Amino acid sequence: MQHRSAHRSLLVIGSVALDDIDGPFGFHRDLLGGSASFIARAAAYFTRNVSVVAVVGDDFPAKHIDELTEMGVDTKGIERKKGETFHWVGRYSNDLSSRETLDTKLGVFGDFAPKISPEQANAELVLLGNIDPPLQLSVLEQLKRPALVAADTMNLWINIKRDELLKTLARVHTLMINDEEARLLAEEHNLRRAAAKILKMGPSSVIIKRGDAGALLFHGGGVFAAPALPLSDVKDPTGAGDSFAGGLMGYLAYAGDLSPKTIRTAMIMGSVMGSFAVEEFSVDGLRGLTAPKIQERFDQMAELVSFESIRL
Amino acid sequence: MQHRSAHRSLLVIGSVALDDIDGPFGFHRDLLGGSASFIARAAAYFTRNVSVVAVVGDDFPAKHIDELTEMGVDTKGIERKKGETFHWVGRYSNDLSSRETLDTKLGVFGDFAPKISPEQANAELVLLGNIDPPLQLSVLEQLKRPALVAADTMNLWINIKRDELLKTLARVHTLMINDEEARLLAEEHNLRRAAAKILKMGPSSVIIKRGDAGALLFHGGGVFAAPALPLSDVKDPTGAGDSFAGGLMGYLAYAGDLSPKTIRTAMIMGSVMGSFAVEEFSVDGLRGLTAPKIQERFDQMAELVSFESIRL
Numbered sequence: 001m002q003h004r005s006a007h008r009s010l011l012v013i014g015s016v017a018l019d020d021i022d023g024p025f026g027f028h029r030d031l032l033g034g035s036a037s038f039i040a041r042a043a044a045y046f047t048r049n050v051s052v053v054a055v056v057g058d059d060f061p062a063k064h065i066d067e068l069t070e071m072g073v074d075t076k077g078i079e080r081k082k083g084e085t086f087h088w089v090g091r092y093s094n095d096l097s098s099r100e101t102l103d104t105k106l107g108v109f110g111d112f113a114p115k116i117s118p119e120q121a122n123a124e125l126v127l128l129g130n131i132d133p134p135l136q137l138s139v140l141e142q143l144k145r146p147a148l149v150a151a152d153t154m155n156l157w158i159n160i161k162r163d164e165l166l167k168t169l170a171r172v173h174t175l176m177i178n179d180e181e182a183r184l185l186a187e188e189h190n191l192r193r194a195a196a197k198i199l200k201m202g203p204s205s206v207i208i209k210r211g212d213a214g215a216l217l218f219h220g221g222g223v224f225a226a227p228a229l230p231l232s233d234v235k236d237p238t239g240a241g242d243s244f245a246g247g248l249m250g251y252l253a254y255a256g257d258l259s260p261k262t263i264r265t266a267m268i269m270g271s272v273m274g275s276f277a278v279e280e281f282s283v284d285g286l287r288g289l290t291a292p293k294i295q296e297r298f299d300q301m302a303e304l305v306s307f308e309s310i311r312l
Numbered sequence: 313m314q315h316r317s318a319h320r321s322l323l324v325i326g327s328v329a330l331d332d333i334d335g336p337f338g339f340h341r342d343l344l345g346g347s348a349s350f351i352a353r354a355a356a357y358f359t360r361n362v363s364v365v366a367v368v369g370d371d372f373p374a375k376h377i378d379e380l381t382e383m384g385v386d387t388k389g390i391e392r393k394k395g396e397t398f399h400w401v402g403r404y405s406n407d408l409s410s411r412e413t414l415d416t417k418l419g420v421f422g423d424f425a426p427k428i429s430p431e432q433a434n435a436e437l438v439l440l441g442n443i444d445p446p447l448q449l450s451v452l453e454q455l456k457r458p459a460l461v462a463a464d465t466m467n468l469w470i471n472i473k474r475d476e477l478l479k480t481l482a483r484v485h486t487l488m489i490n491d492e493e494a495r496l497l498a499e500e501h502n503l504r505r506a507a508a509k510i511l512k513m514g515p516s517s518v519i520i521k522r523g524d525a526g527a528l529l530f531h532g533g534g535v536f537a538a539p540a541l542p543l544s545d546v547k548d549p550t551g552a553g554d555s556f557a558g559g560l561m562g563y564l565a566y567a568g569d570l571s572p573k574t575i576r577t578a579m580i581m582g583s584v585m586g587s588f589a590v591e592e593f594s595v596d597g598l599r600g601l602t603a604p605k606i607q608e609r610f611d612q613m614a615e616l617v618s619f620e621s622i623r624l
Contacts, residue, residue, distance in 0.1 A: 095501035189407035191524075192544040212503075213525035216542060225539045225616050230528060232504040264619040291624045298622070304537050305617040307576040310610070312603045 007047040010253040012039050013114050013139050014129025016054040018085050023092030025235055031282035032064050035129035038239035040073050041286040042246025042273040046254035048072035051120050057085035057108045083108040116142040127249050130154045133164040140171050150174040158184050170202035176245050178209045209241045217267055226267040227305050229275045236281045240274045247273030272297045319359040322565040324351050325426050325451055326441025328366040330397050335404030337547055343594035344376050347441035350551035352385050353598040354558025354585040358566035360384035363432050369397035369420045395420040428454040439561050442466045445477040452483050462486040470496045482514035488557050490521045521553045529579055538579040539617050541587045548593045552586045559585030584609045
């Protein structure tokens with residue numbers, strides 16, 4: 001994987017958090033979490049042109065930011081403020097198929113107001129993590145002329161800030177959400193119909209993440225299904241969707257074009273990075289990867305869905 | 313699609329039923345149902361070498377059997393007995409994502425004892441529908457030397473006849489079940505691990521049907537994921553899994569070989585036939601299909617998962 005200077009720049013806006021996670025593998029405290037933590041690490045394997053905007057408290061271990069910097073990520077936009085870092089406490093069911101939130105302490109994330117530097121304002125690819133829709137819009141208003149804006153959101157905003165979310169969506173190119181969020185946003189259970197409704201809200205493409213059922217890309221009347229690799233060892237599903245998004249956007253930055261063909265390959269790279277992430281706790285599954293390891297899993301994905309075309 | 317005499321013979325053992333189905337599209341009474349009804353129709357598009365063993369009551373409309381005969385299916389093994397046809401009454405949720413059984417009247421199916429004719433005993437491919445495991449075993453004992461025995465089962469038998477089911481599985485080549493059944497049988501939530509456990513019970517391959525998440529084939533250390541086509545109009549999920557099984561086995565009979573390559577293509581044909589089935593009530597979605605229509609949907613499946621291999 002060459003780190004070409006021709007890579008497009010990728011700007012990531014999201015959360016950096018500490019998670020306490022309970023589940024079948026015991027209770028783990030103060031794990032590094034947050035959407036931007038997964039997105040930036042997954043993307044950094046594809047390009048050194050990643051820049052992060054986030055906020056942490058003065059309790060946040062410096063080593064986590066140092067690690068990102070060492071991976072080539074521009075961390076100058078991770079603001080350190082007086083107060084506590086965003087802290088999520090959750091518990092997974094024994095089979096890891098569901099989770100409940102036990103506690104959420106927003107801390108300094110409660111007042112997060114993303115500030116985009118002049119350099120970041122020129123970003124070509126932008127990933128707006130799941131934050132308050134008006135904040136997403138404020139970021140969009142600071143950007144010069146991004147080639148691709150992708151955004152995530154969540155049930156909370158769909159439920160309590162639908163109007164504001166719709167204003168943001170009108171300016172987003174790609175919405176990346178999970179199946180339940182897509183159904184809630186579109187008020188439609190059927191995913192193909194839900195996608196069609198979302199495409200009328202502004203985005204030119206919508207990516208629906210379905211966990212171990214893979215991800216679907218809908219755009220311009222077409223659809224692409226990225227499979228999920230069936231894994232025998234899943235430890236922690238936290239961050240799977242964010243790692244998917246990071247792999248996808250990182251690959252797009254690496255490839256340098258946004259053709260439908262490249263976007264399909266990027267979806268697979270997203271699925272590859274998601275598969276690494278869930279095999280270990282926190283971001284551990286995204287540590288120590290190499291181009292050959294990523295390539296090997298990409299090839300496994302190709303083999304997973306490969307079949308011969310025939311004529312009846 | 314040529315109906316070559318070289319096609320392998322396919323023997324189907326299953327239920328033929330009348331269903332009353334309630335759901336978002338209203339209440340429909342006396343719909344043709346039962347596993348063999350879907351399997352045989354789906355398979356008949358690929359080969360005229362399909363033979364069915366089933367039982368119906370004297371209340372069963374002759375037209376349903378006549379239709380199968382006209383499709384080239386050998387229906388001599390569909391026994392008509394005094395009494396009522398197996399009758400299932402169910403209700404789907406408004407979003408079609410779940411269903412409940414309201415009533416089950418076994419009727420003549422309660423005493424079903426499959427009788428295999430000397431000609432049927434020579435069948436090369438056999439699909440054992442979901443019936444009492446000792447009955448499945450009795451069929452196996454009547455067969456001469458089948459090249460491939462595939463079997464279905466259900467939660468009921470896994471729960472109350474596990475020992476008998478294990479005896480049957482020891483002689484089955486391919487088990488086709490849904491994800492919940494696989495988890496129950498293997499006592500393991502993770503599907504890759506569940507499949508590995510099932511492969512130790514006898515079958516050399518296991519196919520796990522996941523509804524709109526597609527189907528997974530596990531065999532010899534390898535895995536293949538057949539996608540499900542995202543459909544905008546789903547009316548009745550009843551028989552989707554049986555139509556999948558019929559398309560798969562019918563294509564294997566048509567292709568004439570059981571190579572891994574052919575089995576992958578057969579999985580896609582299964583998914584194609586399942587997609588047609590759910591778009592209409594009962595077996596209506598399997599009526600009036602043609603080779604070009606099947607080919608078109610097969611090609612859509614290929615396009616759905618196609619992506620370019622790259623080197624990082």
